[in-house]
Amino acid sequence: MSMLGLLATTTSPMKLGEATSGGTFWMPESASTIAPEVDFVFDFINWINYIFFALVVLVLVWFAIRYKLKPGSRESFTPDAPTHNTPLELTWTTMPLLLVGLIFWLGMDGYLRLTEVPDDAYPVKVTGQKWSWIFEHPEFGVIEGGELTVPLNRPVRMIMSSKDVLHSVFIPAFRVKQDVVPGRYTSLWFEATRPGQYRLYCSEYCGMDHSKMLAVVNVLPEDEFQDAMGQLAREYEDIPDSDLPAYAMNRLYSRCASCHSRDGTSGTGPSFVGLWERTKNGTTVFTDGTTLKDHMGPGGEFEVPENYLRDSILNPQHYIVQNYMGAMPTFKGQLKERQVDALVLMIKNMDRLVDDQGNVIENPDLDGADISTGSAN
Amino acid sequence: MTTIDARPMEQPVLAGDNYLTHTRGFRSWFFTLDHKRIGLMYLVSVLTAFLLGGIFALLVRTQLLVPEGLIMDQNDYNKAFTMHGGIMVFLVIIPSIPAALGNFVLPIMLGAKDVAFPRLNLFSYHLWIVGAIFLVMSMFTGGLDTGWTFYTPYSIDQQSAMGGVIPAVTGAFILGFSSIFTGMNFIVTIHRLRPKGMTWFRMPLFLWSIYATAVIQVLATPVLGITLALLAVERAFGIGIFNPALGGDPVLYQHFFWFYSHPAVYIMILPAMGIVSELIAVHSHRHIFGYSFIAWSSIAIAIFSFIVWGHHMFTSGQSPLMNVIFSLITFSVAIPSAVKVFNWLATMYKGAISWNTSMLYGMGFIFLFTIGGLTGLYLGTLSTDVHLHDTYFVVAHFHYVMMGSALIGFIGGLHHWWPKMTGKLINDNAGRVAFVLFFVGYNLTFFTQFMLGSHGMPRRYATYPADAGFQFYHILSTIGSYMMAIAFFMMAFYFIGSLFFGRRAPANPWGGRSLEWQCTSPPPHDNFAEQPEVGDCYDFSVLRWDEATGGYVWREDVEHPGQHAEDATA
Numbered sequence: 001m002s003m004l005g006l007l008a009t010t011t012s013p014m015k016l017g018e019a020t021s022g023g024t025f026w027m028p029e030s031a032s033t034i035a036p037e038v039d040f041v042f043d044f045i046n047w048i049n050y051i052f053f054a055l056v057v058l059v060l061v062w063f064a065i066r067y068k069l070k071p072g073s074r075e076s077f078t079p080d081a082p083t084h085n086t087p088l089e090l091t092w093t094t095m096p097l098l099l100v101g102l103i104f105w106l107g108m109d110g111y112l113r114l115t116e117v118p119d120d121a122y123p124v125k126v127t128g129q130k131w132s133w134i135f136e137h138p139e140f141g142v143i144e145g146g147e148l149t150v151p152l153n154r155p156v157r158m159i160m161s162s163k164d165v166l167h168s169v170f171i172p173a174f175r176v177k178q179d180v181v182p183g184r185y186t187s188l189w190f191e192a193t194r195p196g197q198y199r200l201y202c203s204e205y206c207g208m209d210h211s212k213m214l215a216v217v218n219v220l221p222e223d224e225f226q227d228a229m230g231q232l233a234r235e236y237e238d239i240p241d242s243d244l245p246a247y248a249m250n251r252l253y254s255r256c257a258s259c260h261s262r263d264g265t266s267g268t269g270p271s272f273v274g275l276w277e278r279t280k281n282g283t284t285v286f287t288d289g290t291t292l293k294d295h296m297g298p299g300g301e302f303e304v305p306e307n308y309l310r311d312s313i314l315n316p317q318h319y320i321v322q323n324y325m326g327a328m329p330t331f332k333g334q335l336k337e338r339q340v341d342a343l344v345l346m347i348k349n350m351d352r353l354v355d356d357q358g359n360v361i362e363n364p365d366l367d368g369a370d371i372s373t374g375s376a377n
Numbered sequence: 378m379t380t381i382d383a384r385p386m387e388q389p390v391l392a393g394d395n396y397l398t399h400t401r402g403f404r405s406w407f408f409t410l411d412h413k414r415i416g417l418m419y420l421v422s423v424l425t426a427f428l429l430g431g432i433f434a435l436l437v438r439t440q441l442l443v444p445e446g447l448i449m450d451q452n453d454y455n456k457a458f459t460m461h462g463g464i465m466v467f468l469v470i471i472p473s474i475p476a477a478l479g480n481f482v483l484p485i486m487l488g489a490k491d492v493a494f495p496r497l498n499l500f501s502y503h504l505w506i507v508g509a510i511f512l513v514m515s516m517f518t519g520g521l522d523t524g525w526t527f528y529t530p531y532s533i534d535q536q537s538a539m540g541g542v543i544p545a546v547t548g549a550f551i552l553g554f555s556s557i558f559t560g561m562n563f564i565v566t567i568h569r570l571r572p573k574g575m576t577w578f579r580m581p582l583f584l585w586s587i588y589a590t591a592v593i594q595v596l597a598t599p600v601l602g603i604t605l606a607l608l609a610v611e612r613a614f615g616i617g618i619f620n621p622a623l624g625g626d627p628v629l630y631q632h633f634f635w636f637y638s639h640p641a642v643y644i645m646i647l648p649a650m651g652i653v654s655e656l657i658a659v660h661s662h663r664h665i666f667g668y669s670f671i672a673w674s675s676i677a678i679a680i681f682s683f684i685v686w687g688h689h690m691f692t693s694g695q696s697p698l699m700n701v702i703f704s705l706i707t708f709s710v711a712i713p714s715a716v717k718v719f720n721w722l723a724t725m726y727k728g729a730i731s732w733n734t735s736m737l738y739g740m741g742f743i744f745l746f747t748i749g750g751l752t753g754l755y756l757g758t759l760s761t762d763v764h765l766h767d768t769y770f771v772v773a774h775f776h777y778v779m780m781g782s783a784l785i786g787f788i789g790g791l792h793h794w795w796p797k798m799t800g801k802l803i804n805d806n807a808g809r810v811a812f813v814l815f816f817v818g819y820n821l822t823f824f825t826q827f828m829l830g831s832h833g834m835p836r837r838y839a840t841y842p843a844d845a846g847f848q849f850y851h852i853l854s855t856i857g858s859y860m861m862a863i864a865f866f867m868m869a870f871y872f873i874g875s876l877f878f879g880r881r882a883p884a885n886p887w888g889g890r891s892l893e894w895q896c897t898s899p900p901p902h903d904n905f906a907e908q909p910e911v912g913d914c915y916d917f918s919v920l921r922w923d924e925a926t927g928g929y930v931w932r933e934d935v936e937h938p939g940q941h942a943e944d945a946t947a
Contacts (some may be wrong), residue, residue, distance in 0.1 A: 028832045034760075040829075042761050049751040056718060056747045062834040063725040064740060066660070068732060077920060081665045081727035093670075093712060094720045100708040103758055110700050110760030115697045130537070136802060166627060168692065172833025175764040180691050182530060183621025186694040199845065203767040203835040205524050207537050208451045211838035258448060327536055 016299045031194040031219070032174035037110045040176075045103055093217065093338050114176070117189045121157035124148065128160065128167035128180040129329040131209035131258040141231040143334055146254030148200065149218045149232070150192060151225040157189040168204035171217055177206050192219040207259040208268060236338035245349040246364055248342035252335075256343075259328065262350065263358025268327050273358070276348045279305045284293075285322040295319075306373050309344045341373045381578040384931040385886035386920075388906055395800065399568040399902040408754035408911065410495035411899065415502050417798065420791075423477050426509065431865065438822075438858040441851045444843035454839035456539070457523035462525030463545065467552050468509050473787040474648035475557050475594070476505070476556030481586050481798055483563060485893040485900060486573035486581055488737030488908045497558050499630040506553035506692045511548030515541030524837060526638070527605070529619035529630040534614040535633030542612055553598045553605075556644075560594030563587055563631055572892070574911045576940055581891040581914045582658075585672045587649025590681040593640045595649075597683070601637035604630065628693050635686035645779055647675055649786025650717055656739035656789050657721045659716035659751065659889045661728030664915045667720040674713030681710045688757060692766050694867040700759060705740030707757040714750050718743060735887070741816055742782055750825065770830025773823045780821060787870070795872065796882030798840060803875040809868040818860025825850040825857070883928025890914050894929075910939035 015203030023029045026046070027039050076302040124138040135148040150156045160169060160180045167180040169188065178188035191196075202213035219227055239247055259268035276286045282305070293306060303310040311318055313331050320326035335343070346353065347369075352364050396413045406414055434458045440446050442633045446454065484492050492498050515521040519540020523532040532538045567588050569578070579587075588705060607618050608630070617623025619630040658665040665671065687695065687703030698934060721743055730736060755761045766769060796802050827849045841847050885894040891914045896904055912919075919937040923930040930936050 023832060025829050026828070038764055039758050041758060042755065042764075043760065043762065045754050049754065053747055053751060056722065057744060058727070059722050060743055063722065063728070064730055064732070067725060067728045067730050069662070069729045081663050082666065082723075083915075084667045084669070085723075088723075089667050089670050089716070093716050096715045100711050100754065103754055104705055104708050107760045107762070109760030111763065112697065113701065114763065123443060165537055166528060167533065168835070170767070170835060171687060172764070175760075177692050177763050177766055181621075181694050183627070185700065186928075199842065200834070201833065205531070205837040207522070207531060208455065210455075211451065211835075211840045214842070218412070228906065229678055231534065268405075323878045325536060 012042045027173045029171065029194075030175070031192055031196065031198060032116060033191040033193055034110070034174070035175045035193075037113070041103075041110055046108060048099060048103070055175060060223045085092045085353070087370055109117070114188075117187070118155040118191075119159050121155040121189050122151060124150070124156060124158050126160040126169065126180065127160045127163060127184065127334070128169075128206075128213075129163040130165065130327060131202070131213040133169075133200070133202075133213065133215045134255070134334050135215075137229060137232075140229040140233045142229055143336075143339075144232065145215075145334075146257075147216045147218055149220060149225065149228050152192055152195050152221045153187055154222065157187060159187045161183055161185050166204045166205050166370050167202050167206050167213065170199055170201045170203035172201070173198040174217075175201060176286065192217075195219045195221055212258045215222055236336060236342060239240055241345075242369070244338075244342040244371065245345040245353060245366060245369065248346035249353050249360055250337060252343055254344065255331075261358065262354045262360075263356075266312055269324055270321055273354070274311075274350075278306055279347075286325075287320045287322050287326070290344050292319075306344050306348075309338060310373075314339060344373050345371055379883040384933060385884065385926070386930055387897045388895070388909070391465060391679065391746075394901050395897065395899040397800075397899050408499065410491065410499055411902065412480050412484050412491050412495065412498060413798075413904075415498055416477055416479070418502060418799075419472060419477040419480060419505070422468055422505065422509070423473050426449070426464055429513075430461055430464035430469055431862065433457050433464065435858060435862060437461055438855040440839065442848075442855050443446070444841050444848055446840045449839070452522065452539075454517070454518045455837070458837060459521050459524050460516060463521070463549075465510060465779075466525050466641075467549055467841050469550075470554060470645045470783050470787075471605040472505060473561075473784070474652065474790065475563070475590055475644075476555075478502070478652070478787065478790045478794060479563065479648065479868075480559075482794060482893055483566065483584065483587060484570070485797075485896065485904050487566065487570050487575070487889050488892045488905055488911065489566065489570040490903050490905070491537025492562050493569055494562050498562055500561070500779060501555045501558040503786050504551055508551035508553075510547045510550060510554060511544050511593055512704060513548075515545035516543075518544050521545045527608060528634075529608065529611075529627045530621065533608060533620055535612070539802075541679050545610050546609050550605050550609075552604050553602045555792065556594050557598045560591035560598075563591040564595065566683050567591075568765070572908045572911050579911070579913060580672075582654035582665065582668070582671055582675075583648075583651035586647045586654070586675050589675040590647045593644050593679050593682060597637045597640040597644075597837035600633060601641075604633040605668070607633075627849070628695065630800045631690050631693055632686070635689045636683075639686040639689065640679075640682040642775075643678055643779065646786075647678060648781045650675065650788075652786045652793070653739050653742045654717075655889075655891070656735050656742075656793055657724050658729045659793070659887050660733060660736035660739060660914050662731070662888055662917050663724055663728035664913075664917065666723035666726070666914065667716075667722070670716055671720050674716045677713040681706065681713070685710060688762075691759060691762050691786075704757055704759050704762075708754075709755065711757070713749065714746075716749070718747060729899065731887070732809075732886075733805050734791075734803070734812055735789055735793040737809060737812045738785055738792060741812065742785045742789065745777055745785060745819070749774060749782055752777065765830060767773070767836050768830035769826040769834045769836060772836055773830060776823045776826070781823065785864060791872075793856060795875070795938075796886050796894070797898050797900070798895055799876060799879075800882050800897075801875045801879030802886065803879060804871050806873075807867065807871040811864045814867070815861055815864035818857045818864060822854050822861060823857070825854045830856075840860030880927075883926045885929040888917060888920050888922070888929040890917055899940070913940035 006230050030039060054173060062342055127134040132145060135144045162180045162182040164182060169180060170177040174188050174190040176188050178186050196219055198217045200215040200217050204208060238356055261267050261271040264273040282291060282296050284292040316324060316328035317328055349369050352366055352369055354360055392404050396411055440449050440454050443573060487651060521539060521541035523538045526829055532542050605922055610616060615837060617625040619625045619627050621627055654665060654671055656792040685707045687699055688707045691700050755765055829847055834847050884897050893913055895909055919935050920929045921932045
């Protein structure tokens with residue numbers, strides 16, 4: 001069964017929107033080595049259930065009609081109806097026992113394979129935090145957010161931890177799920193068998209934007225995967241400063257998106273629209289009643305306004321903007337120096353990167369844009 | 378057949394005296410020690426809570442009509458599903474059958490004048506009211522968005538969960554004591570107040586199930602109380618029990634919580650199984666099949682319920698060995714449940730089945746509980762549960778068990794005992810129409826959720842991806858929920874209508890044999906002048922239909938238990 005599933009896989013890449021079309025009546029598309037096994041057990045239980053259910057309903061309806069009280073007749077008692085039949089009752093006690101024993105065994109067998117991680121599994125470090133995912137590739141020194149790139153036909157092991165509350169990684173196409181717990185590591189592994197893009201959900205309730213804590217798993221054939229990793233490892237080094245704002249919008253903003261809007265609406269955190277104006281002019285008011293102006297300028301904590309943005313990314317609990325609850329986790333260690341620069345530049349140039357509705361402008365006009373991060377000054 | 382020498386089943390009482398009219402005024406109700414009045418007050422309270430919980434359910438369903446959410450923002454949606462769950466579990470399903478119907482029926486079934494501790498019984502009700510106020514109050518003290526499970530560390534983090542956590546867990550704590558006291562009361566009542574002739578294995582099966590339930594209530598609920606107290610203290614003072622930042626363990630909370638909350642599932646379903654045993658036997662006019670297997674299966678379920686909690690935690694990070702053990706034990710629960718279904722079916726064999734509303738709910742229970750039980754197999758199985766856990770598949774499964782089974786049992790029991798409680802008969806045609814509407818709407822709502830879940834839709838999502846193919850199922854599900862709402866309003870209409878326009882109920886409208894059918898409808902204040910004798914509660918051969926009274930009476934040509942005593946006084 002599982003071997004057939006493996007052989008039947010195609011190599012045509014799938015797009016996310018098509019994801020559900022590849023499935024069966026009961027299951028979504030299957031794209032991992034485990035999936036066909038899980039589906040086999042699911043189908044096995046299905047058929048047992050169909051038969052049992054049909055039996056119960058058939059007997060129920062048959063008796064209900066056959067023994068319906070005749071209209072007008074209230075004479076009701078049937079003297080020869082049996083009140084018990086021990087052999088029959090023992091039979092229908094033991095028969096389900098054997099069946100559920102078999103089901104248990106099949107489920108345990110598949111599950112134990114899920115717990116045995118192959119030695120050569122490709123490691124990915126996963127961090128869950130309200131309400132985004134961070135994926136780290138230690139072998140390449142690459143950090144991704146919102147999208148996880150993994151190799152095809154190679155076991156991948158996710159070592160996971162949470163920065164705040166419980167989360168859970170759930171990839172339906174791979175039939176895997178594992179809670180992500182603060183204060184300890186959990187892990188899961190899978191081996192993708194079809195290239196394409198697959199959804200990753202947070203499936204353990206984690207508060208306000210739980211339903212937006214989504215990511216995409218991008219399965220690439222080995223050579224494309226190596227290329228992509230190489231590119232990702234260098235991506236911030238290779239591109240010129242002038243491209244950094246647009247690059248951050250495309251590659252990094254997804255980690256901010258659940259809290260910081262780009263259309264001006266206020267979310268869990270302040271919108272990025274107009275943020276630079278407020279920062280530059282020092283008009284931002286904090287929960288302790290001070291304004292940003294009080295901390296800026298020569299001799300102040302932030303000599304240049306860019307430093308405040310930098311501080312807010314790496315040390316977000318330092319100053320909390322009035323009317324917000326300070327829910328932001330730190331991104332220290334998850335962003336490289338140049339990525340922080342890119343984010344600061346993105347925020348500085350929001351008006352050039354998005355239109356009034358908050359849609360990203362393709363090929364934004366960045367001529368003459370302010371691409372200084374302050375740090376060089 | 379002549380009616381002159383018909384032997385009415387009920388004992389003679391003073392004309393016009395019944396428990397409803399015995400005394401008057403608010404205080405005579407709110408401070409009553411009469412188990413029937415307390416049961417009726419529970420009934421009204423539980424149904425009020427059900428209306429509230431139902432409104433939240435409709436809000437949740439309406440929100441999910443469109444992928445980006447139709448009517449609420451994320452926070453309001455999170456509050457709505459939390460209140461729906463909290464109200465339905467703690468205020469509706471747990472007290473519905475034991476506290477409302479059980480309080481009314483149990484002492485009368487025993488031929489007793491009241492429960493063993495009437496004052497404790499009243500105290501339970503008052504505690505329930507206080508607990509309910511706290512729980513609902515959480516909506517106005519910052520709101521509650523933790524889900525009814527209060528999972529840590531979310532619930533203990535002041536930054537995360539809203540301000541209603543402490544009022545809500547205080548409410549659940551108080552409701553827990555209400556539940557414990559009711560359970561204690563019922564255990565003692567069943568042990569001490571059984572009438573002559575009613576040995577343990579001659580008790581009506583409803584009493585067996587209430588007894589098994591009461592044992593779980595007394596043993597499991599304290600664990601929930603302690604856990605929630607710890608949670609409240611941790612949230613207020615930051616002592617590290619569940620918070621990993623303070624050296625605590627968030628998964629420990631899940632163990633504590635499910636150690637109560639899995640048995641709580643059987644607190645909900647066992648009484649409904651008891652009711653269905655009564656419904657099927659009485660309305661099939663046929664001796665229950667395999668009495669002792671059904672009775673023992675209730676006990677077995679009560680025992681197994683304590684050792685399967687870990688199946689809620691297969692993906693929580695607990696060790697694979699524990700997962701395997703919990704999976705194995707979980708399957709053992711399937712057996713007594715299956716045994717009950719087979720026995721109910723066999724009870725209908727060669728019966729004389731009345732297709733009245735109560736029986737339709739009895740048969741509806743068998744249908745829905747079978748689905749609920751069979752879909753549990755996918756979730757007890759380790760490899761499939763990993764995929765299905767925390768998806769709508771689980772939501773659908775536990776609604777089939779909690780609503781499709783436990784609540785259906787409650788509604789069926791309400792139809793069954795309504796004539797006894799109020800002395801009025803409902804319009805049975807309206808009842809059957811409402812049942813059909815409910816039944817169709819129910820399956821439309823929840824069967825589609827199996828499809829949603831197996832295709833990967835996670836629980837507790839205020840929004841969902843537009844291109845994932847979920848919306849079609851969500852729309853069907855929401856339409857079904859509206860159908861159910863209409864059915865419930867129909868029920869409210871004909872139940873309330875029957876109070877004013879319903880025909881007077883005879884003592885024994887259905888042909889029941891247990892003792893509650895041997896006092897007038899509604900019963901007198903003291904239930905019975907003398908504790909009656911009882912024989913086999915499912916031996917219907919001693920009854921016959923009596924056209925004149927529109928109910929069932931003793932057959933003249935067959936001797937029934939207690940007849941000699943009656944003849945002597947006559």
